[in-house]
Amino acid sequence: MPAAEPQVTLVQHTERPDEVIAAAARLCYAADTEGLFEGAAQDAHDLVARLARMGHHSPLEHASFTFYLEGVSRALTHQLVRHRIASYSQRSQRYVAHDSFDYVVPPELAGRTVQVNGRAVDAVEYFEETMALIAERYAALNDALGRTGESSNQDARYVLPNACETKIFVTMNARELLHFFAERLCRRAQWEIRRVADMMLARVRPVAPATFQDAGPKCVRLGHCPEGKLTCGRYVEMIRIYRVADRETSP
Secondary structure (H helix, E strand, C coil): CCECCCEEEEEEECCCHHHHHHHHHHHHHCCCCCCCCCCCHHHHHHHHHHHHHHCCCHHHHHCEEEEEEEEEEHHHHHHHCCCCCCEEEECCCCCCCCCCCCECCCHHHCCCEEEECCEEEEHHHHHHHHHHHHHHHHHHHHHHCCCCCHHHHHHHHHHCCCCEEEEEEEEEEHHHHHHHHHHHCCCCCCHHHHHHHHHHHHHHCCCCCCCCCCCCCHHHHHCCCCCHHHCCCCHHHHHHHHCHHHHHHCC
């Protein structure tokens, strides 16, 4: 049962998403709809950037993006599906047996020890031993339930951990994706979903550079950190990392 590493694939997306969003925005103000889909890419880029400044976000909903995530934990997907303006298809623990499952190891365990019967045990090794024990118990329970597939899997799965690796398809429109990035790229977000959100942003920026030019934690959009006493104190760094214009003009 090897430790899992996240992989993010942008499966498909609206063709020319920046141009589609720009056309939808033009329609809102167009007395004459001739040439609605015409115009240079730079014109679309400028218009989409202006939409963000105006707070006119509804045209963003006409562009959608589908991702395939694997090597992620159930702990991550429990957070992910809270973003409700989205579509999800996840590998089932009911229809798929998990006698031998991959799992995600929290990196903070590295270099730490666990006290076991008066001796120090490497925390990562202890975690991995726990995963192996759970797999054994899962298999034993599935056998006790008759190993009948769906009906035994659905009860044996109760012992599976949040660390269990899973795979999931995710589709979001651009507006919801920007909200997802704002929340999950914040330094206060949980480390695994923040890591995956960074990978998702890296996949969509090349195909929709105008839409996602200022995507990042919510402080990037707001111009300040809204977390008060809970701030990470790294606002300037977040601007440098995520705001494209600032990054391109930095020495």
